[in-house]
Amino acid sequence: MFRERGSKVVRRSEQGALRAGPAAPPTTAVAAAASDPGAGALRRLVEERLAKLLPGPAEAPARLHEAMHYSLMAPGKRLRPLLCLLTARAGGGSDEAALDAGCAIEMVHTASLILDDLPSMDDASLRRGRATAHLQFGESTAILASIALLNRAYGVISAQPALAPGLRAELLERLADSVGSRGLAGGQERDLNGWSELTDLDSVDDLNALKTGVLFVLSAEFGGRICGLDGEALAALRRFAGHLGLAFQTLDDLVDVTASAEAAAKDVGQDAGKPTAIALAGCDAADARIRQHLGEARAALGLCGFESATLERFVGSVFNGYWRP
Numbered sequence: 303m304f305r306e307r308g309s310k311v312v313r314r315s316e317q318g319a320l321r322a323g324p325a326a327p328p329t330t331a332v333a334a335a336a337s338d339p340g341a342g343a344l345r346r347l348v349e350e351r352l353a354k355l356l357p358g359p360a361e362a363p364a365r366l367h368e369a370m371h372y373s374l375m376a377p378g379k380r381l382r383p384l385l386c387l388l389t390a391r392a393g394g395g396s397d398e399a400a401l402d403a404g405c406a407i408e409m410v411h412t413a414s415l416i417l418d419d420l421p422s423m424d425d426a427s428l429r430r431g432r433a434t435a436h437l438q439f440g441e442s443t444a445i446l447a448s449i450a451l452l453n454r455a456y457g458v459i460s461a462q463p464a465l466a467p468g469l470r471a472e473l474l475e476r477l478a479d480s481v482g483s484r485g486l487a488g489g490q491e492r493d494l495n496g497w498s499e500l501t502d503l504d505s506v507d508d509l510n511a512l513k514t515g516v517l518f519v520l521s522a523e524f525g526g527r528i529c530g531l532d533g534e535a536l537a538a539l540r541r542f543a544g545h546l547g548l549a550f551q552t553l554d555d556l557v558d559v560t561a562s563a564e565a566a567a568k569d570v571g572q573d574a575g576k577p578t579a580i581a582l583a584g585c586d587a588a589d590a591r592i593r594q595h596l597g598e599a600r601a602a603l604g605l606c607g608f609e610s611a612t613l614e615r616f617v618g619s620v621f622n623g624y625w626r627p
Contacts, residue, residue, distance in 0.1 A: 344384060344387060344388075345379075345380045345384060347401070348380045348383045348384065348387070348401070348404065348405065348408070349375065349380065351401055351402070351405050352374055352375065352405050352408060352409075353371070353375060355402070355405055355409075355454070355458055356370055356371060356374065356454065357370075359371045365439065365443055366443060366446055366447060366450060368439070369435055369438070369439040369443050369444060369446075369447035370447045370450055370451055370454075372432075372435065372438060372439070373412050373415070373416055373429075373435045373444075373447060373451070374408070374409060374412045374451060376429065376430035376431070376432055377430050377431055378408075378412075378430055379620070380408060381518075381521075381550070381620060382404060382407045382408055382411055382517055382518065382520075382521040383401070383404025383405055383407060383408045383521070384404070384616060385404070385518065385521040385522055385525065385543065385546075385616075386400050386403055386404030386407060386521040386522070386524050386525040386528075387400045387401060387404050387525065388525070388612055388613050388616055389521070389522050389524075389525025389526055389529070389539065389613065390524075390525035390526075390528045390529045391525075391529075391612065392525075392529070392606075392608040392609055392610060392612065392613055393525075393526065393529025393530065393531055393607075393608045394529055394608075395525065395528040395529030395530065396464045396465075396528055398462070398464045399462055399464040399465050399528050400524070400525050400528050402458050402459065402462045403458075403459060403462070403465075403473060403524040403525070403528065404521060404524070404525075405458060406454075406455040406456070406458040406459050406477070407455070407477075407517055407520055407521050407524065409451045409452070409454055409455040409458070410451070410452060410455045410477070410480075410481060410486075410517065411517055412451055413447075413448040413449070413451040413452040413455075414448075414486050414490075415429060416434075416435045416436070416444050416445075416447060416448040416451075417445070417448050417490070418490065419434040419435065419436060419444075420436055420441060420444065420445070421436070421441065423490070423494065435447060435448075452481065455477065456474060456477065456478075459473050459474055459477065460474065465528075469527060469528070472527065473524055473527065476520060476523065476524075477520065480516045480517065480519075480520045484512075485512060485516045486512065486513070486516060486517070488512050489509060489510075489511075489512025489513035489514075489516070490513065492509050492512065493509060493513060493576075496509070497576065497577055500577035500582075501577070501582075502582065503579055503582060503583055503587070503591060506577065506578060506579050506582065507548050510547070510548050510551040510552070511544060511547070511548060513551065514547045514548070514550060514551040514554075515543075515544050515546075515547030515548050515551070516547070517547070518543045518544065518546050518547030518550065519540050519543045519544050519547065521543065522539050522540065522542065522543035522546075523536070523539065523540055523543070526539045526606075529608075531606070531607070531608075534605070535605065535606050535607040535608075538602045538603070538605035538606050539602070539603075539606050541598070541599075541602035542599045542600075542602035542603045542606065543599075545595040545596065545598045545599035545602065546595070546596070546599045546617065548591075548595045549591075549592045549595035549596050549599065549621065549624070550620070550621075552579050552588050552591050552592050552595070553592055553621070553624075555578045555579055555580050555588065556580060556585060556588055556589070556592075558578075558580075559580055559585070560585070579591055592621075592624055593624060596617075596621060596624055596625050599617070600614075600625070
């Protein structure tokens with residue numbers, strides 16, 4: 303499912319070499335924030351940067367820009383940009399490049415949530431503790447906000463001065479692959495119209511790798527490439543993030559059947575009738591699957607060739623009770 307590629311030699315890639323560029327924010331601020339085990343301070347830096355990367359909400363067309371801010375700045379975990387940042391830092395990469403790369407992925411993630419929530423998709427009413435974008439701004443503006451956020455993500459990476467040109471092109475290509483028919487779009491299509499193919503836990507994992515795992519992998523991969531990882535270390539990093547994404551999606555499926563909408567900060571019961579891991583095998587089997595994926599993620603992380611203590615603390619804060627550093 304997660305293919306290894308590249309040479310067997312771990313090296314600082316010339317293509318991934320960084321060149322000087324303006325800081326956003328200063329490296330010392332990111333370093334200090336990254337020492338927080340729960341990454342709360344780093345999360346605030348991400349949110350400050352996200353707000354700065356968008357056109358102002360009052361700029362014309364104001365309704366569209368307000369919808370973009372409303373969706374992107376809604377309270378969220380910011381797991382993907384944090385994963386990108388902490389991975390880059392673990393290997394000594396540029397904080398500035400990783401921050402913008404992670405913010406770009408968060409824009410793509412938010413764009414996908416807007417589309418997922420539409421009446422023609424999941425028909426959701428609550429997202430991140432507030433009304434979904436199409437209920438707040440209308441379906442047409444919500445769709446346009448999703449398109450605008452997706453395109454802004456490409457612009458953010460294209461304009462990041464701390465990325466060498468070759469690496470910038472590589473990240474843009476990987477982002478396009480991850481959003482398209484072999485990534486998010488393909489996962490949503492299978493989630494809507496491919497239920498007959500979901501007959502066991504492995505096939506559910508295949509779907510979840512597209513729906514959720516793809517952006518976890520991309521986040522870690524961006525951080526890894528920014529710090530120069532290649533070869534077997536990069537392949538191990540992809541496996542780590544892939545299993546992390548699968549564990550996260552399975553945990554989310556458990557929340558869908560065990561938590562209230564208030565506790566989850568989104569609609570629950572959305573998976574009723576769907577062939578999820580819980581529907582196919584029950585909660586206990588899903589719980590065991592989470593632990594299996596996290597075990598494999600931990601093993602892969604140990605092969606990445608960098609100090610992983612901060613990443614381990616972060617994962618522990620996400621999977622409290624499942625992962626103990």
